[in-house]
Amino acid sequence: MKLTIIGTGLIGGSIALKLREKHFVDCVYGVDQNEQHLVEAKELGIIDEGSTLENAIQNSDLIILAIPVDGSRKLLPTILDLVNDNQTVMDVGSTKGGIVKGVENHPNRNRFVAFHPMWGTENSGPKSAISDSFAGRAGVICDQEDSAPDALKMVEEVAETLGMNLLYMDAEGHDIHTAYISHISHITSYALANTVLEKEREEDTIFQLASSGFSSTVRLAKSHPEMWVPIFRQNKENVLDVLNEHITQLRKFKSALEKDNYEYLEELIRNANKIRGILR
Amino acid sequence: MKLTIIGTGLIGGSIALKLREKHFVDCVYGVDQNEQHLVEAKELGIIDEGSTLENAIQNSDLIILAIPVDGSRKLLPTILDLVNDNQTVMDVGSTKGGIVKGVENHPNRNRFVAFHPMWGTENSGPKSAISDSFAGRAGVICDQEDSAPDALKMVEEVAETLGMNLLYMDAEGHDIHTAYISHISHITSYALANTVLEKEREEDTIFQLASSGFSSTVRLAKSHPEMWVPIFRQNKENVLDVLNEHITQLRKFKSALEKDNYEYLEELIRNANKIRGILR
CATH class of the missing domain: 1.10.3660.10 (6-phosphogluconate dehydrogenase C-terminal like domain)
Incomplete structure (x- = not known):
């Protein structure tokens, strides 16, 4: 399976490291505005290669949006414009109301799963990524009924591979x-x-x-x-x-x-x- | 050397464990209002035996006052009444102004050294005591000029045995x-x-x-x-x-x-x- 991580920092990097280690994915594209982060992420074995957003999405089964929540909210509609029914998009943001509201009427809304892994540190950037970060932590899926069953299943498998305890909530709650x-x-x-x-x-x-x-x-x-x-x-x-x-x-x-x-x-x-x- | 710890809980217990382990003391008397704590402290190897305050002080070279700061403040004058020039009394309290003020005119003031080891946990009682707690932490000695040189030296040796970094301050600061x-x-x-x-x-x-x-x-x-x-x-x-x-x-x-x-x-x-x- 092929993965794109948008944002190669603490959260995106840590997820990619674990998914590779567990052979859940065999190819990882990195998309990052910070060129230096792409270089570091490749050196650290987080990604196979840096890519443009369009190229990465076109070649991936799963797209993980792991940038600050305002950026994710702005970028998600563009990403959903580019995906088809075989692809899944998930975010990892700490707020959920805004991002789901921003795509509520998007024709591809059901390819998106709103996800929040309850883990973080005070550090940032690819060098702060740690493969074993998520085990035993809560992973929250929001508004599950708005996601296609296969997309939901994909994200549940990601959370299980990371060792997280799954919870389900609405975005507002x-x-x-x-x-x-x-x-x-x-x-x-x-x-x-x-x-x-x-x-x-x-x-x-x-x-x-x-x-x-x-x-x-x-x-x-x-x-x-x-x-x-x-x-x-x-x-x-x-x-x-x-x-x-x-x-x-x-x-x-x-x-x-x-x-x-x-x-x-x-x-x-x-x-x-x-x-x-x-x-x- | 013989030690009395007054209060066999988290701080007193942790200090006693380390001083025994390093053979700084070879006999430890425990004084505690809580009989159950004395039983536990003996079982855990923190003290050799429980004792009355008077008996323990009479037989000890070093007395460590490790009860809540209001209790220490109240008890210290009584302890100083009982000690001679070969004995040293130290406290471990988190506030210092009150306790030094309470004995400023005591004839045995110079047998007392005001000490604050900057370590603690949210737990209490003998069972929470940990021998390796203090290494690398700050140990503050207050108003050192009011203590006799040999008493000061004794407390400095205790702090070194615990592995603490010594600092000197006045009680108010x-x-x-x-x-x-x-x-x-x-x-x-x-x-x-x-x-x-x-x-x-x-x-x-x-x-x-x-x-x-x-x-x-x-x-x-x-x-x-x-x-x-x-x-x-x-x-x-x-x-x-x-x-x-x-x-x-x-x-x-x-x-x-x-x-x-x-x-x-x-x-x-x-x-x-x-x-x-x-x-x-």
Whole structure:
């Protein structure tokens, strides 16, 4: 089987590495605006060759769209214009409402499967790709009823080959859940980094004192704006809703401290501890 | 050498395990209000035997105070009443201003060394103790000039045996820095957990969708109030100062989104990305 990955970075690269390793595909075309990424992706064994979009699509059974969500949303209609009923297109974006809405009336809509693998790191580019990234993680398929059965089956096989646990949701529900579970974590991490950078002018002290707790909460603040600004833009309403709730929750801690109300502070912490029962 | 650990939990237990393993001590007395913890600590090889406070201190060269910071602050004067010039007392608390102030006029003040090992997990109790916890982490000694040279040397040797990188600070500076680097991370993590628990009533969905990013930012929210309420109370002014700054930083993200000002959003993220240059 022949594969095109559009975007040869962290997610596209990691998927291609695993699908090759498992012999799910035997030829991978890479499409990337960044010529240097194509060179690196070939050196790293992620792709067989760089290609134009048209040539790659014409020669592939499966096309994986793995660029920032605004780019995917813009490019998907063009890709669907180019495919036939034997080809499958999937994306890997962190927001889903916009991309499915953008092709809802496209005659080839049913060749597209909206997919979100719940894995990522703060790194980017082909060099950050890791073959074993996805095993045991959630892979979400959205609006499955709008995809042709054979296209859906293809994406399910991709997810299984990656070792992911499949979930099914509608695109709207997906965007609400990911605002809580993923997008808000990034905003709090960015804001925490900015707080520390604002308050702690001695960079050496940050470096020397940083405990494992600090490092793990701030890790996401290393994530690039090229990926995250489009996610926040496309999921604006849900993210704002959760962000408002988060500020409200922080104000409760502030109020408990200001009023020396340590019973209330303890209650807030005990409530947060309930996450123990939910996350391992 | 004989050691007393007061509090046989995560920190006290981990230190004792390592000091035994390295033959820095050959006998460890455990003092703990929780009888079950003494039984567990003996079974796990953390202590040789449980003891009363008086008996343990009378028979030890080194006394390590490893209970929540309010308890340490209250107990330290009593311990200093009981020690002589051949004995050393150290604490491991996350706040320092209160504990040193509480003994500033004590005749045995110079037998005490204020120490903060910058390591922890969200777990507690003897079973959570890990011998190799401290290697490569920062160990902060505060107000070193108020400790006798031999007591200081003893604690430096403990820190070296644990493999820690020693730093020296005054207690006031320590409490300001740890508010930025450690305490605020815990508040944001608690608030994030409460946000998700408030918004996402389907616990199954949290569990299934939780990405590695979410898990790492919410991990600290599992930390117990018994440890953290006293820390926030003792470092109230510094924590409130940083919390106010953090809410201000979050409001900038909110404002950028509300006004569709994505250039500003990108600027906020690029600023946060500077943490890349500071943390590995």
